């Protein structure tokens with residue numbers, strides 16, 4: 095038996111896609127309800143297997159895409175495993191960006207699982223990401239038990255919340271000098287990149303959009319979900335500074351009827367944000383507002399007369415992070431407070447250059463992270479460091495769970511103060 099782990103050639107791309115569950119009409123996500131499932135009804139049915147024409151179309155687009163880096167496993171010439179990384183930039187603390195390898199489109203055919211093929215593909219993807227100068231890998235996990243072994247750990251969350259319309263009263267605020275307009279998909283495709291660029295400039299965890307990111311927005315109905323509706327906010331000068339996509343899905347049950355689903359809402363300032371929500375939480379002929387895929391810390395909660403009215407109905411991890419090059423990643427984000435830490439990593443089998451004691455020093459814009467022979471303040475797993483990297487997870491909780499072992503008094507508090515960000519990191523879309 096000859097096993098090869100290598101990038102597929104262009105003429106092998108159709109075989110590569112056939113390995114992937116989503117190309118075969120198979121489930122591609124764990125069956126438990128996920129936070130980002132918005133509607134009131136059960137999950138939509140699986141898609142049908144891709145046609146030969148679709149596979150060819152995907153291959154043509156992907157082969158031309160320089161940011162798409164596929165990898166495959168071949169056994170005796172047959173493709174049995176597939177994965178890929180997409181090159182992104184992700185916003186980090188301080189507003190800078192870090193180059194990141196987004197692991198996506200992963201599958202091994204059912205007859206060849208648990209033989210270590212994903213591990214080999216992951217190792218190859220880490221090596222090529224490091225060659226491209228990407229010190230970080232991220233992914234969204236189909237199942238929570240798979241990716242920790244490769245060094246990934248949850249770094250951002252997303253929640254689904256509900257609000258009963260009769261309880262959704264906003265506190266008074268200043269008059270909005272801007273304007274709101276219901277627009278069509280063509281206008282939304284133009285407004286989204288403008289608003290998202292404004293948000294991405296400051297929101298930790300936000301990703302660079304892929305080319306064509308909003309091309310699929312449409313005015314056509316999507317089965318029982320109905321058509322997507324678009325609401326834009328413009329400032330006094332007429333510039334788009336906030337936008338929302340929402341639906342009014344049909345429901346087969348009386349309980350779920352009258353639900354307004356906010357699929358996406360972004361704004362670059364509090365006035366636009368409040369104005370968009372003011373329309374969506376008081377929409378005639380609806381009774382419940384559902385928003386999946388939202389950050390945990392939603393300012394809308396603090397704009398309500400009754401903050402308890404917003405009920406989080408599901409929460410799950412969103413993007414998982416994996417530091418491939420610890421010193422490069424740590425020196426490319428900034429830190430709100432000055433300080434220093436010495437920490438040891440000793441169990442990183444897939445990126446062994448990370449295994450040593452590092453001295454991180456942050457002093458305003460000057461950040462260094464260099465090897466040291468001095469005694470460490472703590473030992474930390476590469477997974478825990480990935481969770482802390484964007485500043486959204488608790489150093490205390492990770493230490494309590496045994497992922498960080500302090501060797502000096504106050505070390506965990508110092509780690510928490512250095513890495514924390516407010517607001518919590520969030521990414522409005524995945525890949």
Ligand SMILES: CC(=O)SCCNC(=O)CCNC(=O)[C@H](O)C(C)(C)COP(=O)(O)OP(=O)(O)OC[C@H]1O[C@@H](n2cnc3c(N)ncnc32)[C@H](O)[C@@H]1OP(=O)(O)O
Nearest residue numbers: 197198199200201202207208209210211212213233236239
């Ligand atoms: C980022 C994304 O694209 S998410 C989409 C991921 N794809 C899917 O979920 C589709 C269905 N699943 C699959 O195709 C495969 O099970 C994959 C791709 C998840 C894993 O591929 P495999 O080649 O079987 O993984 P591999 O053999 O390298 O596994 C390495 C280890 O992970 C474990 N593992 C792999 N998958 C799972 C799983 N679903 N649940 C629990 N453990 C798992 C293996 O037992 C093995 O353990 P070990 O290191 O202790 O020996």
